[in-house]
Amino acid sequence: MAIKVITFDADDTLWVNEPFFREAEEKFASLLEDFLPAHQSIKELYRTEIENLHLYGYGIKGFMLSMIETAMNVTDQKMPISLVEKVIRIGREMLEKPVELLPGVEDVLKSLNGDYRIVLATKGDLLDQERKLKKSGLEDYFHHIEIMSEKRPSDYAKLIRHLDVEPEEFVMLGNSLKSDILPVLELGGHAIHIPFHITWVHEQVDHVIEHERFMEVENISLAAELIRKM
Amino acid sequence: MAIKVITFDADDTLWVNEPFFREAEEKFASLLEDFLPAHQSIKELYRTEIENLHLYGYGIKGFMLSMIETAMNVTDQKMPISLVEKVIRIGREMLEKPVELLPGVEDVLKSLNGDYRIVLATKGDLLDQERKLKKSGLEDYFHHIEIMSEKRPSDYAKLIRHLDVEPEEFVMLGNSLKSDILPVLELGGHAIHIPFHITWVHEQVDHVIEHERFMEVENISLAAELIRKM
Structure with a gap:
């Protein structure tokens, strides 16, 4: 069966x-260095994020709340209140960042356009993902x-x-084995992994995937070439 | 043209x-009463929420962040850090609340089921709205x-x-004139207003709506009867 739908993950697949x-x-972590070594603050933050995931979901607002909670925990509520403001500023800056497209993305979308139905499937905060899509110019x-919660x-x-x-007519492209690849293979779809140089611990998969409908390529342009041959 | 799709708003239309x-x-506000009279804290909070709306969107996580920012502003960063924890607790309790269906909702959905396509259109936080829908048993x-950001x-x-x-085949039911009624009338759709006893200031409309495709009823059961006659 030929591929009809190409679905792209967004974060770290289309943009940074x-x-x-x-x-x-x-x-x-550097805000907290009077209280704790940086690597420990980061570890505590991760623990808080995972604990809060069922309540806050993915995205920057939940990350901001988790940073505030972590700061309170690791300082035993002894931090100055100005630190909360600094944490909020970190989050707000993230929300206002411009979108940096990854190399080749626009050319690939342009070349596939018309021959396939192109879909975006992304996890995270609704408003933030919509804003990034708008800023990307790819809409x-x-x-x-x-936009999915999971x-x-x-x-x-x-x-x-x-x-x-x-x-079998559906192929998913993304950087996360856990979120973009394994669930699609399980359903009988095709999946192409385009690794990104940084992956969040929570998204890491520590076994090798071997599957007849799975491929891994170095970049999005090679992924597009592969799909043309499918 | 007969109605084919009935779309329901969720918050304060299907549930509290x-x-x-x-x-x-x-x-x-009661947490801040050493610093400011309650009505002023609430006014400041509203101002902060509206200021942050473009960045945080609708929903409880943004509300939590706005509460924290408001507390810092109105106390000139002189509040105890424990207050931040209490504010976060207020938000977390909101996220964990059970869903309270409004009277008649399930009967109405049951009775319309099969005769019309029934759709839910709600504004807010993706994960939180999905969770409420699941808890409601109405899915x-x-x-x-x-789930829309606007x-x-x-x-x-x-x-x-x-x-x-x-x-003309689409009817929207909801409690917010601003979000559920006016935009649908503008597009040529039908809209039925079911007022709820409390409306957020931001959703209030201060003029009377007169329109041939607009109706207002007291409860969801009357709305369903109206639609049957359309």
Whole structure:
């Protein structure tokens, strides 16, 4: 069966995202260095984020709340109140960052446009993802945009049903094995992994994937060439 | 043209929402009463929320961040750090609240089911709205669920196009004249207003609406009867 729908992940597949979180974590840890070594603050922050995930979901606002909670915990509420303001500023700067497209992205979307239905499937905060899409200038390439609170097999199943195609006609491209690749393979779809140099611990997968509908390529242009041959 | 799609707003149309925000505001203001009279804290909070709306959007996480910022502003950063923790607790309690369906909601959805396509269109935080929908037990009644960052005419136009109906075949039911009624009338759709006893200032409209495709009823059961006659 030929591919009808190409679905792209957004963060760290179309544009830079994770490095901004790493940068923010560094800034956050440096605010707390009178209380705790940086690597421990970052570890505590991660623990708080994971604990809060069921309540806050993915995205910058939840990250901001988790930073504030972490700061209170690690300083035993002894930090100055001005630190809260600095933490909020870190988050607000993230929300206002311009969008940095990854190399080749626009050319690839342009070249696939018309031959396939192109879809965006991204996890995270609704308003923030919409804003990034708008800033990216890529909006018009997408036939459908799906902003998801999670990327589980059931979430993809809903999307594929909604797009009215068979799983074998669907290919997902993304940088996260956990969110973009494994759930789609499980459903019978195709998946192409385009690794990004930084991956959030929570998204890491520590086994090797071998699957007849799975491929890994170095960049998005090579992914597009592969799809043409499918 | 007969009605094909009935779209329901969620907060304060299907279930209680705004009273929880009012309750939270009262709690927040009482935390600050050593610094400011309650009505002034609430006024400051509202100002901060509106200022942050473009950045945080609607929903509880943004509300939490706005409460923290307001507390810092009105106390000139002189509040104890424990107050931040209390503010976060107010927000977390909101996120964990059970869902209280409004009277008649389930009966109405049951009775319309099968005769019309039933859609949910709600504004707010993605994860939080999904969670409320799940807790409500109403999920299966909806043919389509749209969680929107805004409810402007262009957002409804996208939804109507997506549902592949004409505006005249579309009726929207909701408690907010600003978000549920006016934008739909502008597009040529039908709209039924079901007032709720509390409306957020930001959603208030201070003129009377007279329109041939507009109606106002006291409760959701009467709205369903009206639609049957359309």
